Amino acid sequence: EAGVTQFPSHSVIEKGQTVTLRCDPISGHDNLYWYRRVMGKEIKFLLHFVKESKQDESGMPNNRFLAERTGGTYSTLKVQPAELEDSGVYFCASSQSPGRGYTFGSGTRLTVV
């Protein structure tokens, strides 16, 4: 089966600009998660979709981050406007059942300069 796919793999933007990250989960996986790893620290939860609904967005750092999953398929994570501290690797993961380990995407390395 195809894995979790993320686009782009790398993005370098200037402070104040907008960036949109995309995640295509494994087909049939209702559960989609966004995580990020900043500055080599722990992987931190951002939010969880069940199909198109936001199940838990308690990890979203502030209102500059907007996640959508229209139609319950792929998801986008928009950062607007980007700040320097947003730099890090953004991982998407999906699972068929919320009680089991995820399959992660390769991540998007975001650098804000």
Next chain:
Amino acid sequence: GENVEQHPSTLSVQEGDSAVIKCTYSDSASNYFPWYKQELGKRPQLIIDIRSNVGEKKDQRIAVTLNKTAKHFSLHITETQPEDSAVYFCAAKPDYGQNFVFGPGTRLSVLP
């Protein structure tokens, strides 16, 4: 909420030796504990997991032990090989929640 600590942050072992990574968690409601391996530039991959009703699980050279009373779990890698070099993340999932809380990671280097 759940808090996961992981030690050591870096670990170097000689090829063929064993490596042990330890994690502690704070929420006694956590009942699922996966371990992920992330090689340089690649995605984190699930390598082994354990549920709270099991004390130990083994898969070839890797094993995980869980002590629910003490709220800690450990990853054991025996006969380490250079390809085991990676960052390893432990995680805990509370029974009431859908997302994982990850530890900060351990960078394992296996020296030839």
